[in-house]
Amino acid sequence: MSNTEDPPPKEDVESPATENPTPVETGTGFGGASITRRWRREDLLKRGSLALRGLALLFSLLAFIIMASNKHGDWKNFDKYEEYRYLLAIAILSTLYSGAQVLRQVHELSTGKQLLEKRTSAMVDFFGDQFVAYLLVSSASSAVPLTNRMREGTDNIFTDSSAAAISMGFFAFISLALSALISGYKLSTQSYI
Amino acid sequence: MSNTEDPPPKEDVESPATENPTPVETGTGFGGASITRRWRREDLLKRGSLALRGLALLFSLLAFIIMASNKHGDWKNFDKYEEYRYLLAIAILSTLYSGAQVLRQVHELSTGKQLLEKRTSAMVDFFGDQFVAYLLVSSASSAVPLTNRMREGTDNIFTDSSAAAISMGFFAFISLALSALISGYKLSTQSYI
Numbered sequence: 001m002s003n004t005e006d007p008p009p010k011e012d013v014e015s016p017a018t019e020n021p022t023p024v025e026t027g028t029g030f031g032g033a034s035i036t037r038r039w040r041r042e043d044l045l046k047r048g049s050l051a052l053r054g055l056a057l058l059f060s061l062l063a064f065i066i067m068a069s070n071k072h073g074d075w076k077n078f079d080k081y082e083e084y085r086y087l088l089a090i091a092i093l094s095t096l097y098s099g100a101q102v103l104r105q106v107h108e109l110s111t112g113k114q115l116l117e118k119r120t121s122a123m124v125d126f127f128g129d130q131f132v133a134y135l136l137v138s139s140a141s142s143a144v145p146l147t148n149r150m151r152e153g154t155d156n157i158f159t160d161s162s163a164a165a166i167s168m169g170f171f172a173f174i175s176l177a178l179s180a181l182i183s184g185y186k187l188s189t190q191s192y193i
Numbered sequence: 194m195s196n197t198e199d200p201p202p203k204e205d206v207e208s209p210a211t212e213n214p215t216p217v218e219t220g221t222g223f224g225g226a227s228i229t230r231r232w233r234r235e236d237l238l239k240r241g242s243l244a245l246r247g248l249a250l251l252f253s254l255l256a257f258i259i260m261a262s263n264k265h266g267d268w269k270n271f272d273k274y275e276e277y278r279y280l281l282a283i284a285i286l287s288t289l290y291s292g293a294q295v296l297r298q299v300h301e302l303s304t305g306k307q308l309l310e311k312r313t314s315a316m317v318d319f320f321g322d323q324f325v326a327y328l329l330v331s332s333a334s335s336a337v338p339l340t341n342r343m344r345e346g347t348d349n350i351f352t353d354s355s356a357a358a359i360s361m362g363f364f365a366f367i368s369l370a371l372s373a374l375i376s377g378y379k380l381s382t383q384s385y386i
Contacts, residue, residue: 083338126377130323134370137327138334145276145335177327184319184377 042186049125049182050105053098056175060094060136063168066161067091076158083143084162087169090139094172097132101125122187129180133173140169235379242318242375243298246291249368253287253329256361259354260284269351276336277355280362283332287365290325294318315380322373326366333362 067088070078078084104115116124147162260281263271271277297308309317340355 082341127374130370130373134327134330137331141331142334142338145339148275177323180323181320184380187377187380 045182045186046105046109049179049186050102050109052175052179052182053101053105056172056179057095057098057102059168059172059175060091060098063165063172064088064091064095066168067165070158070161070165072156072158076156078158078162081146083139083146084165087139087143087165090135091165091169091172094132094136094176097128098172098176101128122183125183126180126187129176129183133176133180136169136173136176140166140173143169238375238379239298239302242372242379243295243302245368245372245375246294246298249365249372250288250291250295252361252365252368253284253291256358256365257281257284257288259361260358263351263354263358265349265351269349271351271355274339276332276339277358280332280336280358283328284358284362284365287325287329287369290321291365291369294321315376318376319373319380322369322376326369326373329362329366329369333359333366336362 067078067084070084078088104121108114114121143162143166147159147166150159151163260271260277263277271281297314301307307314336355336359340352340359343352344356
C-alpha cells in the first residue's frame, strides 16, 4: 500500500545519524535543516575525535616502545632515572586508555550500538581525556630538564632516544588535549536541564 | 458522618507547585520546581567557580612570591636554574589570569551585568582554565626532579622554599583543573543547536 513508499525518501538523506533519530528533538520546534546540520557536525566531530584518539594511541605506543628499548648498558639505562620510568609508566597508561577508546569508538561506528549510555560516555570521554592529558604533559615536562642536561655533556643514542620518547609524549598530549576540547564540545551539545 | 473526615488528608499533602502554576511551563512539560532547581544549581556553580579561581589566584601568587624571593647567594639563587625560572614565569601568568577572572566574576556578581556575551565567556573560561592548568602542571612537574636531587645532598632554606613554591604550583593547578571541569559543565548546560 502507501506504507511501502515511505522508506525511500528517508534513505536518500544518507546521513548515518538518521538510523537512530533521538526522540528528544522532535518536540522542540527546530526545523529539519538545522537538525541535519547538527547531525552532520556531530558525525564530523565523532570522526575527528576518533582520529585524534588514534594519533594519541600511535604516539603513546611509540613513546612506550622507544623508552622501553632504551637500554644501552652502564649509566645509559632508562630505568636508572625516575623521570624516564615515570614517562614509561604514563606512556603505557595512555596507550591502554586511548586503545580502549579507539576500540569502543570503532565498535560503535561499525555496529551503530552504544556500549555506554550517551551521557555517561560523554562524561567519561571528557574526564578521561583531560586526566590522561595532564599525566602526559606532566611526565614529558619532568623528563625534559634531565635530557637537556645530559645532552650538554654528550650526545649519544641514549639521549637521542630519550628525546624522541619525550617528543612522542608531547605529541600524544597534544592529541589528547584537542580530543578533550572536542569531548567538552560534545558534552555541550547535549540538551538536558 | 464519615464525609467530614475526608478533606484533611488532601490538605496535608501541601504540594508547593499548586500555589503558583505559571502559565509558561504548562506547554513545555517542565515543572516550575525543576527550573528553580536549575537556577539554584547555576548559582552554586557560579560561586564554586569563583571560589576555585580565588584559590588558584592565592596559590599562584604564593608560588610567585616564594620563588621570586628565593635568592640566598652563590648556587642558591633560583635564577641559576631554568626549571625554577619556568615555574616563576608560569606562576606570574597564572596569577594574572586568575586575578583577571576573579575581578570579572566579582564585577558580574555585584552588578549583575555581563562583561562578555554569555557563550563567549563560557568558551574563554573553558579554554583558558585548561590552558593555564596544563602550563602549571608542566612547570611544577619539571621542577620536581631537580629539587629532589638537591635535597638528596643537602636540605636548606633554598631547597625548602623551592619545594614550597612547587607545592603551591600544584595546588594552583588542582584548583584550575577543577574550575575547568566546572567550566565544561557550564558550557554543557547552555542549549544551542
